[in-house]
Amino acid sequence: MASPRDAAPPWTGPYRSYDLVKELAICIAVVAALATLLTILFSSPDEKPSTIASWARSQPNDFLTTATAELDGSSDTAGYGPPYNHAATGQVIGPLHLQSWLGVSHPVSTAVDYVLAPLATIPNDPALRAALARYVAAPAAQRSAWTDAYAKSIGRAGGSSGAGPVAPMMTSLLGLAQSGGLDGALLTSRHFYQTDYTKPLLFLADGSLLSDRAQAQHLLGDQWGMMNETGSYPGQVWLWLYTFWYQIKPFSTSDNADALVWALMMLLSVAFVCIPFIPGVRSIPRWIPLHRLIWREHYRAQAGRAS
Amino acid sequence: MSVHDASRERSWTARLRARAERALPPEQLLPDRQPAYVASWIYVFGALTIAALVAIVASGLILGLKGPAWWHVTAIGRFFNGIHLWSVEIFFFTMVVHLWGKFFMGAWRGGRSLTWVAGAVTFLIAIAAAFTGYLSQQNFDAQWISTQAKDGLNSVGIGAFFNVTNFGQMYTFHVILLPLAVVLLTAWHVLLVRRHGVVPPYVRSAAAARGEEHA
Numbered sequence: 001m002a003s004p005r006d007a008a009p010p011w012t013g014p015y016r017s018y019d020l021v022k023e024l025a026i027c028i029a030v031v032a033a034l035a036t037l038l039t040i041l042f043s044s045p046d047e048k049p050s051t052i053a054s055w056a057r058s059q060p061n062d063f064l065t066t067a068t069a070e071l072d073g074s075s076d077t078a079g080y081g082p083p084y085n086h087a088a089t090g091q092v093i094g095p096l097h098l099q100s101w102l103g104v105s106h107p108v109s110t111a112v113d114y115v116l117a118p119l120a121t122i123p124n125d126p127a128l129r130a131a132l133a134r135y136v137a138a139p140a141a142q143r144s145a146w147t148d149a150y151a152k153s154i155g156r157a158g159g160s161s162g163a164g165p166v167a168p169m170m171t172s173l174l175g176l177a178q179s180g181g182l183d184g185a186l187l188t189s190r191h192f193y194q195t196d197y198t199k200p201l202l203f204l205a206d207g208s209l210l211s212d213r214a215q216a217q218h219l220l221g222d223q224w225g226m227m228n229e230t231g232s233y234p235g236q237v238w239l240w241l242y243t244f245w246y247q248i249k250p251f252s253t254s255d256n257a258d259a260l261v262w263a264l265m266m267l268l269s270v271a272f273v274c275i276p277f278i279p280g281v282r283s284i285p286r287w288i289p290l291h292r293l294i295w296r297e298h299y300r301a302q303a304g305r306a307s
Numbered sequence: 308m309s310v311h312d313a314s315r316e317r318s319w320t321a322r323l324r325a326r327a328e329r330a331l332p333p334e335q336l337l338p339d340r341q342p343a344y345v346a347s348w349i350y351v352f353g354a355l356t357i358a359a360l361v362a363i364v365a366s367g368l369i370l371g372l373k374g375p376a377w378w379h380v381t382a383i384g385r386f387f388n389g390i391h392l393w394s395v396e397i398f399f400f401t402m403v404v405h406l407w408g409k410f411f412m413g414a415w416r417g418g419r420s421l422t423w424v425a426g427a428v429t430f431l432i433a434i435a436a437a438f439t440g441y442l443s444q445q446n447f448d449a450q451w452i453s454t455q456a457k458d459g460l461n462s463v464g465i466g467a468f469f470n471v472t473n474f475g476q477m478y479t480f481h482v483i484l485l486p487l488a489v490v491l492l493t494a495w496h497v498l499l500v501r502r503h504g505v506v507p508p509y510v511r512s513a514a515a516a517r518g519e520e521h522a
Contacts (some may be wrong), residue, residue: 006509008416010417011504018345020339023339024358031361034391035366035390044389046444046449048446049445049447091462099462099464132382178473195473225451226456227347229448238399254464261459272427272431273427276419276423282415285412294349294408
């Protein structure tokens with residue numbers, strides 16, 4: 001039950017003239033003028049998106065390393081778990097396995113989606129066809145030995161001995177990516193019209209290009225990235241509390257950081273909505289009497305009448 | 308009672324109108340006077356928040372009518388994107404000031420709890436609306452935010468049905484579902500304010516009031 005001192009009996013005192021419609025009209029004019037002024041002065045940020053083609057051209061070794069990791073199942077996406085695959089159980093909140101309970105809703109098979117299927121679309125290349133057939137028919141241990149050998153050879157002079165069919169496969173994949181064909185292949189693999197960028201975005205995120213650009217723009221997680229914007233523009237500053245938790249322990253060092261931060265923020269959000277019903281919290285405004293400043297004229301008039 | 312009157316009494320339309328008029332008479336819905344204590348700049352921030360919402364919806368309508376790629380390739384599109392962005396920044400600034408003001412007024416007192424709840428839920432839904440806007444930009448920022456935010460949403464299972472890397476889904480949420488929710492919640496919040504009135508000041512004892520006056 002609320003304290004009697006929190007009571008708000010119906011107002012029986014004097015009234016004053018107040019034009020709500022005029023106030024709103026003036027506010028709309030002020031906001032429109034301010035937004036227009038800020039737009040004229042600062043415009044809005046628009047950093048061009050990265051493409052797989054631009055990544056393969058600017059960082060070919062990183063592209064090849066990432067594609068090899070997708071092929072042998074060692075990339076972040078390959079080992080992610082739900083909702084993309086069954087490679088891991090995902091994060092947990094105590095006994096709650098929320099990440100795995102809803103299953104794999106956006107299936108991604110990194111080897112097939114990012115390497116084997118795109119390569120199969122390249123026409124008139126018998127050598128590539130033979131390399132693909134050899135790779136697919138080989139036992140898992142042999143494939144792993146080839147991808148290991150190839151990964152070690154990336155960026156080194158002297159070829160890729162021991163990489164078997166993986167070397168010509170990756171050379172073809174790099175060519176496909178640099179020509180822009182892989183961007184298209186990942187988007188139109190199911191049908192012509194497409195708005196789901198899950199596959200190309202996960203592939204890009206497994207590489208270094210996005211994070212390199214993000215670091216330069218102060219957008220990384222340990223740079224309070226979620227609330228920042230490219231350039232010097234204000235971003236989603238209202239996410240400061242969500243971002244804050246990632247900067248401190250135990251969240252900053254936990255494997256379950258995302259789940260824990262989300263659980264905490266959901267709890268705090270419910271508490272925020274329920275402030276009127278939480279004893280103690282609902283009395284804070286009485287204990288920290290900023291209301292005396294807001295209603296100073298009212299209290300002054302009240303004191304005048306009392307004396 | 309005439310047949311006509313009996314028919315009117317049974318009419319759903321007439322009963323709804325009567326109920327609406329009882330709950331919120333016109334002079335209470337659009338009053339031209341307020342209690343004398345409504346005399347502070349803090350009261351303007353609620354109206355400023357609604358004004359910013361009007362600017363957001365208006366600029367968003369123009370951007371939406373021209374399609375998501377328009378603002379990247381035309382100067383006029385970039386201008387309206389700027390209006391949209393800065394209106395959002397103003398919206399959150401004024402809403403947070405309004406929120407803190409209402410918190411320190413204890414604005415939930417006197418049977419006004421639901422007014423606070425409606426406003427707080429509006430704030431949370433507005434955050435989601437802005438977030439999907441950032442995901443719908445079709446630029447590097449959208450790429451980075453989506454690939455980072457997916458981990459938090461996936462970790463609690465939300466990613467299974469709310470896929471931040473699916474532009475089509477995020478765009479639908481941003482231009483229809485979440486703005487509609489924000490506008491409807493704002494309308495509900497304002498109607499509750501009108502129905503229950505602006506919260507009166509904390510009651511102070513006469514002795515405390517005299518003490519402050521003489522201090």
